[in-house]
Amino acid sequence: MSKFKLNHLRELESESIYVIREVVSQFENPVMLFSGGKDSIVMFHLARKAFYPAKVPFPLLHIDTGHNFPETLEFRDWLVKETGVQLIVRYVQDSIDRGRVAEEKGYNASRNKLQTVTLLDAIEELKVDCAMGGGRRDEEKARAKERFFSHRDEFGQWDPKNQRPELWNLFNGRKNLGEHFRVFPISNWTEMDVWQYVLMEQIALPSLYFSHERDVFMRDGVLYAKTPFLPMKDDEVAEKRIVRFRTIGDATCTGAVESAASTLEEIIREVAATRTTERGGRADDKRSEAAMEDRKIEGYF
Amino acid sequence: MEQEITSSAYLDMELLRFTTAGSVDDGKSTLIGRLLYDSKAIFQDQLEAIERASIKKGEDSLDLALLTDGLRAEREQGITIDVAYRYFHTPKRKFIIADTPGHTQYTRNMVTGASTANAAVILVDARHGIVEQTIRHAYIASLLRIPHVIVCVNKMDMVDYAQESFEAIQRRFLEFSSFLDLYDLRFIPISALLGDNVVERSKHMDWYQGPTLMYLLENLYISNDYNQLDARFPVQYVIRPQSAEFPDYRGYAGRMASGTFRVGDRVKVLPSGFSSVIKGIDFWTDSLDSITAPQSGTILLDDDLDISRGGLIIPEENGIKQGQEVDLMICWFSEKPLVVGGKYAVKHTTNDLRCLIKEVKYKVNINTLEKDYHEKSIGMNDIACITIKTTKPLFYDSYRQNRITGSLIIIDEATNVTVGAGMIV
Numbered sequence: 001m002s003k004f005k006l007n008h009l010r011e012l013e014s015e016s017i018y019v020i021r022e023v024v025s026q027f028e029n030p031v032m033l034f035s036g037g038k039d040s041i042v043m044f045h046l047a048r049k050a051f052y053p054a055k056v057p058f059p060l061l062h063i064d065t066g067h068n069f070p071e072t073l074e075f076r077d078w079l080v081k082e083t084g085v086q087l088i089v090r091y092v093q094d095s096i097d098r099g100r101v102a103e104e105k106g107y108n109a110s111r112n113k114l115q116t117v118t119l120l121d122a123i124e125e126l127k128v129d130c131a132m133g134g135g136r137r138d139e140e141k142a143r144a145k146e147r148f149f150s151h152r153d154e155f156g157q158w159d160p161k162n163q164r165p166e167l168w169n170l171f172n173g174r175k176n177l178g179e180h181f182r183v184f185p186i187s188n189w190t191e192m193d194v195w196q197y198v199l200m201e202q203i204a205l206p207s208l209y210f211s212h213e214r215d216v217f218m219r220d221g222v223l224y225a226k227t228p229f230l231p232m233k234d235d236e237v238a239e240k241r242i243v244r245f246r247t248i249g250d251a252t253c254t255g256a257v258e259s260a261a262s263t264l265e266e267i268i269r270e271v272a273a274t275r276t277t278e279r280g281g282r283a284d285d286k287r288s289e290a291a292m293e294d295r296k297i298e299g300y301f
Numbered sequence: 302m303e304q305e306i307t308s309s310a311y312l313d314m315e316l317l318r319f320t321t322a323g324s325v326d327d328g329k330s331t332l333i334g335r336l337l338y339d340s341k342a343i344f345q346d347q348l349e350a351i352e353r354a355s356i357k358k359g360e361d362s363l364d365l366a367l368l369t370d371g372l373r374a375e376r377e378q379g380i381t382i383d384v385a386y387r388y389f390h391t392p393k394r395k396f397i398i399a400d401t402p403g404h405t406q407y408t409r410n411m412v413t414g415a416s417t418a419n420a421a422v423i424l425v426d427a428r429h430g431i432v433e434q435t436i437r438h439a440y441i442a443s444l445l446r447i448p449h450v451i452v453c454v455n456k457m458d459m460v461d462y463a464q465e466s467f468e469a470i471q472r473r474f475l476e477f478s479s480f481l482d483l484y485d486l487r488f489i490p491i492s493a494l495l496g497d498n499v500v501e502r503s504k505h506m507d508w509y510q511g512p513t514l515m516y517l518l519e520n521l522y523i524s525n526d527y528n529q530l531d532a533r534f535p536v537q538y539v540i541r542p543q544s545a546e547f548p549d550y551r552g553y554a555g556r557m558a559s560g561t562f563r564v565g566d567r568v569k570v571l572p573s574g575f576s577s578v579i580k581g582i583d584f585w586t587d588s589l590d591s592i593t594a595p596q597s598g599t600i601l602l603d604d605d606l607d608i609s610r611g612g613l614i615i616p617e618e619n620g621i622k623q624g625q626e627v628d629l630m631i632c633w634f635s636e637k638p639l640v641v642g643g644k645y646a647v648k649h650t651t652n653d654l655r656c657l658i659k660e661v662k663y664k665v666n667i668n669t670l671e672k673d674y675h676e677k678s679i680g681m682n683d684i685a686c687i688t689i690k691t692t693k694p695l696f697y698d699s700y701r702q703n704r705i706t707g708s709l710i711i712i713d714e715a716t717n718v719t720v721g722a723g724m725i726v
Contacts, residue, residue: 006315006593006595006596007312007313007314007315008314008315008316008394008395009311009312010596011316011595012316013597014556014595014596014597015595015597017556017597018537018555018556018597021537021538021554021555021597022537024538025537025538025610025651048585049584049585050554050597051540051554052540052583052585052586053540053542053544053546053547053550054540054541054542054544054547054550055542055544137386137388138387138388141385144385144386144387145383145384145385145386160383161383163383164718164719165409165410165412165413165634165719165722166413166719167412167413167416167417167708167710167719167722168416168417168704168705168708168710169417169556169705170648170649170708170709170710171648172648172710172712172717172718172719174646174712174717175717176717187386188386188388188397190388190390190395192311192390193395196311196312200312
């Protein structure tokens with residue numbers, strides 16, 4: 001018998017596809033959370049592979065903070081048109097208008113935390129019993145303890161101390177009415193795995209990930225894009241720099257890095273050499289040491 | 302700086318999953334921290350964060366153990382609560398560590414981490430030697446049939462790097478483990494704190510000629526870890542696009558549990574028992590010649606058979622066991638004890654069924670590894686041999702032969718919580 005060797009990216013790919021197919025088999029009304037970032041784009045690519053030649057049998061759900069980079073929305077709409085997937089959008093602005101949440105105040109105000117309420121409301125409204133997310137365990141220490149199939153109680157909360165043991169490839173998605181699951185198909189991928197896979201599969205990404213010229217300003221050691229959503233202080237000055245983004249989230253909390261990397265190969269070289277985590281540019285994680293843990297317990301992505 | 306890994310090299314890397322086990326204060330977190338640190342898997346901002354935390358805790362050197370502290374509750378109590386997964390790579394392999402806590406009450410986490418591992422790293426404190434926890438860890442590695450077990454005798458610096466200390470522990474380990482199924486067992490003397498024999502060779506132990514831990518992890522032969530003989534394809538989902546372009550497409554989607562199927566293979570489909578021939582193997586837009594565990598794919602058959610989720614495709618000539626009454630080794634995870642005569646939900650491959658607990662045959666005394674035929678009450682973290690009767694026939698292999706078709710989980714029907722892991726005898 002010839003020796004069969006599966007490279008690790010193909011093994012991760014097979015594992016993720018297995019998880020996505022389990023979701024469709026075990027749940028009645030799953031959605032895939034889509035942010036326009038590379039992780040959710042890769043996750044959606046895996047979903048297409050899992051069901052081809054049939055269409056992806058669930059919609060994408062985008063929780064829109066209203067503070068997007070226009071490139072993200074353009075890309076999202078292009079992808080929907082290309083693939084024929086159903087897209088559902090729910091707006092943080094609507095949650096604010098309905099009085100479900102109050103806008104944060106001050107210079108570092110962000111809608112990042114408010115998203116959780118909009119997301120949980122959408123899950124309830126759409127009777128979603130499983131929301132797949134592009135979270136990876138290498139991103140953050142609270143995420144390192146996350147299961148593939150993560151149970152949420154009727155308040156959408158995560159109980160990290162009381163998670164279901166997850167053995168072999170047997171995923172237990174049983175739940176009571178009103179509860180739901182978060183499932184993370186690319187749990188075992190690292191940032192480098194995602195980039196190498198994007199290159200291997202030639203997956204299209206928003207232009208924000210590639211080097212471009214942009215008006216940016218420095219605040220607390222992070223380079224922010226100058227946007228209407230993030231008011232600048234008097235002593236802050238915007239200047240044109242050649243930058244790109246390592247993660248794409250809300251424009252108010254996503255930092256840019258100075259970079260000339262304009263191809264996937266160049267980005268991969270840069271990722272390999274870089275000495276900070278990709279979330280190092282995320283102001284939302286810096287709020288406290290347990291910022292992610294706290295948000296996850298409440299029901300964050 | 303680490304050497305640059307080109308994309309082609311990156312695509313040639315294998316994946317190795319390993320679990321780490323040690324009792325409290327064996328230096329497990331330090332060892333993992335050391336592996337991550339020496340393989341440059343730690344980023345500047347993470348390093349700065351633990352530097353700040355080390356100073357805050359009043360320590361004079363960098364506490365690598367802080368790297369693996371996850372939840373706030375853990376930092377406050379200085380313990381690990383749950384399995385945490387860590388990632389690093391070297392030019393040869395990508396590694397996934399299932400970092401499992403050492404306390405007795407968290408046996409379930411070690412079982413969880415062990416269930417998918419190619420290798421187990423068991424830590425023993427050179428000063429204390431083999432303790433109750435060590436026996437438990439070795440037993441679980443054997444029970445879960447982790448293919449490779451590496452015993453790291455840690456804190457060698459605290460015993461003056463003495464060869465006798467290492468060898469005494471090795472002897473004692475071999476003594477008790479002769480009752481276990483550990484077929485690839487290695488011993489390494491290390492100091493995780495100082496880095497001896499972890500990534501770099503120790504300068505203090507000339508008497509040890511074997512490999513470093515990193516060398517072993519990079520070079521363990523793992524291609525045989527999957528059962529390559531018995532092709533098993535549990536059907537996960539049936540793909541029927543019913544579109545204009547693919548009006549009659551009917552593909553069985555799943556992931557090879559073991560072995561290989563090739564186009565043209567004669568197969569039997571269970572539970573119906575009908576035979577057919579593999580007409581095609583699809584993956585995305587590619588048509589493959591073969592599919593091998595652990596690949597996902599879609600199998601097309603010559604005949605139109607009624608197959609749904611839970612079905613199993615096996616070679617026509619290769620038998621599989623079938624029955625409604627099976628004996629299991631179980632590890633119990635719940636505070637609610639196992640109820641003999643009770644009914645539970647079961648997940649086995651892609652099948653959902655129910656079972657009745659018929660009897661407890663014996664309980665394993667985890668400290669002496671003896672079978673206790675009189676003790677029948679099975680509580681949290683107990684390991685026992687039981688008989689169950691299922692509502693419909695199971696098609697299975699013994700766990701010894703097949704980790705996927707030989708394993709199942711037991712679920713409490715009232716709470717939906719996974720309460721037990723079962724390995725079919």
